Amino acid sequence: MNLNEFYKLEKQRVISECKVCGLCVKKCPIISKTEIADVKPKEIQRAILDFLIHGKDSPVLRERIRACMKCYGCVGLCPQGLNPLRILEICTWEMAEQGIAVFPEWDPKSPDLVHRVLASIQTTALEYERIFKPSDIAQAETLFFPGCNVYYQPEKLLNALDVMKMIDPDFAFVPGLDYCCGFCHIAKGRPGRAGNAFKELMDKITSYQPETVVLWCPTCSCALETTFGPFTEYPFKILTLAQYVSEHLDELEIVEKLSTKITVHDACKVALTGLDVVGSRKILEAMGAEIVEMSRSGPESACCGCAALVTYPEAGSKMLEDRIDEAAETGASILATACHFCNQMLASRQQNVRFKVENYINLLSTSLGIKREDKFRKYMRWADVERILADAAPFVEVSPFSRSLIEQTVKSVFKSL
Ligand code: SF4
Ligand code: SF4
Incomplete structure (x- = not known):
C-alpha cells in the first residue's frame, strides 16, 4: 500500500467513525488563539466532515488547517481510535488537489537551500x-x-x-x-x-x-x-x-561532570505520542545532573510554540515565553532541549533569564571532551551581517556557494530572527 491509498481508506474510516465529539479540537493548544477561537469544537469538526463528505469549503475549515502546528498532541486522544492530525493531512491533500488552497512546495533536495x-x-x-x-x-x-x-x-x-x-x-x-x-x-x-x-x-x-x-x-x-x-x-x-x-551510556567516558540542576524541554512530537518520553533525562543524569521537571513535561509536555510563530506570531511568542517562565520556576541552571529547532527558538528568548538553553547533545559532547562552538547561536545573538561574514570568512572562502547567495542567506536568516 502507498500513502495515497492509505489516506483514501482512512478518509472513509473518518467519515463512518468520527462522532464529531470535538475532543480533538478542544484539546488542540492553538485553536483558542486563532480566528475560530469562538467557534464550538463540534462545529469546527463538522466543517472538516462537511469538506470530506460534500467537498464543502468554509473559512472554519481553512483556519483549522492553517492553524495546525503539527505538535502531534491530538494523535492519540480520539475515543474512536482515529488520528485527528491525519484527518487534517487528508484535508490538506484534498484542498490542494481541488485547488481550494495553494501550499507552496518545499524541496529539501534544492541545491541552494x-x-x-x-x-x-x-x-x-x-x-x-x-x-x-x-x-x-x-x-x-x-x-x-x-x-x-x-x-x-x-x-x-x-x-x-x-x-x-x-x-x-x-x-x-x-x-x-x-x-x-x-x-x-x-x-x-x-x-x-x-x-x-x-x-x-x-x-x-x-x-x-x-x-x-x-x-x-x-x-x-x-x-x-x-x-x-x-x-x-x-x-x-x-x-x-x-x-x-x-x-x-556505559560505552561513553564522561570526563567532565555536569553537577547542576537541569530541566528538560521534550520534543513535543515524540513526547506527546509516547515515542520517547525519557528523552535526554537518562543521559543528563549519567553526566551528574539533577533533573528538575517543569509543570508540563514528558507525556504531558508542551509545544514551545515555534511552529505558530509564522501564522500567529503573538500566540507563538506567548507560548515560547510561557515555556521560558516554566523553566525559570524550576530554579534550574540549564534548560536542556531535545530538539534543535526548539533549541533555536528557546535560545532566542533567553536574554533575560538566569539559565542557559542547551541542546543535550552539545552538553553530552562537552562532557565527553568534544568542544565545538555553537556558531548559529552566536550569529543569532549578533544579528549583524558584516560581523557574521567576517567571522565565517575562512569557511565562506571554501563554501560551494557564491558570495552573493551567502550574503543573502545570512541577511534573511539572522536579520529576521
Ligand atoms: S497536531 Fe495540530 S491539530 Fe493536533 S493538537 Fe497539535 S496543533 Fe492541534
Ligand atoms: S476525530 Fe475523534 S476526537 Fe475528533 S471529533 Fe472525531 S471522534 Fe471526536
Whole structure:
C-alpha cells in the first residue's frame, strides 16, 4: 500500500467513525488563539466532515488547517481510535488537489537551500562533506539518519556523529536533505511526493541492512511511526538518538561532570505520542545532573510554540515565553532541549533569564571532551551581517556557494530572527 491509498481508506474510516465529539479540537493548544477561537469544537469538526463528505469549503475549515502546528498532541486522544492530525493531512491533500488552497512546495533536495548554505559557512570543507556524504560501506549494524532541520546548526550534527562513532565506530550515516522522511511534502498536501521520498529513504537505509536505525529529528520519528508505520513493516528497530545513546551510556567516558540542576524541554512530537518520553533525562543524569521537571513535561509536555510563530506570531511568542517562565520556576541552571529547532527558538528568548538553553547533545559532547562552538547561536545573538561574514570568512572562502547567495542567506536568516 502507498500513502495515497492509505489516506483514501482512512478518509472513509473518518467519515463512518468520527462522532464529531470535538475532543480533538478542544484539546488542540492553538485553536483558542486563532480566528475560530469562538467557534464550538463540534462545529469546527463538522466543517472538516462537511469538506470530506460534500467537498464543502468554509473559512472554519481553512483556519483549522492553517492553524495546525503539527505538535502531534491530538494523535492519540480520539475515543474512536482515529488520528485527528491525519484527518487534517487528508484535508490538506484534498484542498490542494481541488485547488481550494495553494501550499507552496518545499524541496529539501534544492541545491541552494538555506540549510546547505548555512551549514557551509559554519564548517570546514571536510566537515561539510562529512555531514552530506552517505557512508561508503556495504553493511552496518547501526544506521544514523538526522533529518533536515539540524543542518542550520551543523555543530550539533557533528557532535552527534562523534558520539555515534564512540558507541559504534562502524555505524552507517545517511544524510538529511538529500534523503527525506517525506513529512515536508505531507504538510504541503502532496502525499504522492511524500511516499516517493519515504521509499527513497527506505531503499537507502535498507541497502545497509541495519538492525537499528537511529533518528535525530522528532518529526522523522513521528512520520515513520504514525504516518507510514500503520502500513509498513520495518526490518529494523527504530530509536531516537537519545534512546540509542542512553542504551549505550556505559560505552561513553564522561570526563567532565555536569553537577547542576537541569530541566528538560521534550520534543513535543515524540513526547506527546509516547515515542520517547525519557528523552535526554537518562543521559543528563549519567553526566551528574539533577533533573528538575517543569509543570508540563514528558507525556504531558508542551509545544514551545515555534511552529505558530509564522501564522500567529503573538500566540507563538506567548507560548515560547510561557515555556521560558516554566523553566525559570524550576530554579534550574540549564534548560536542556531535545530538539534543535526548539533549541533555536528557546535560545532566542533567553536574554533575560538566569539559565542557559542547551541542546543535550552539545552538553553530552562537552562532557565527553568534544568542544565545538555553537556558531548559529552566536550569529543569532549578533544579528549583524558584516560581523557574521567576517567571522565565517575562512569557511565562506571554501563554501560551494557564491558570495552573493551567502550574503543573502545570512541577511534573511539572522536579520529576521
Ligand atoms: S497536531 Fe497539535 S496543533 Fe495540530 S491539530 Fe493536533 S493538537 Fe492541534
Ligand atoms: S476525530 Fe475523534 S476526537 Fe475528533 S471529533 Fe472525531 S471522534 Fe471526536
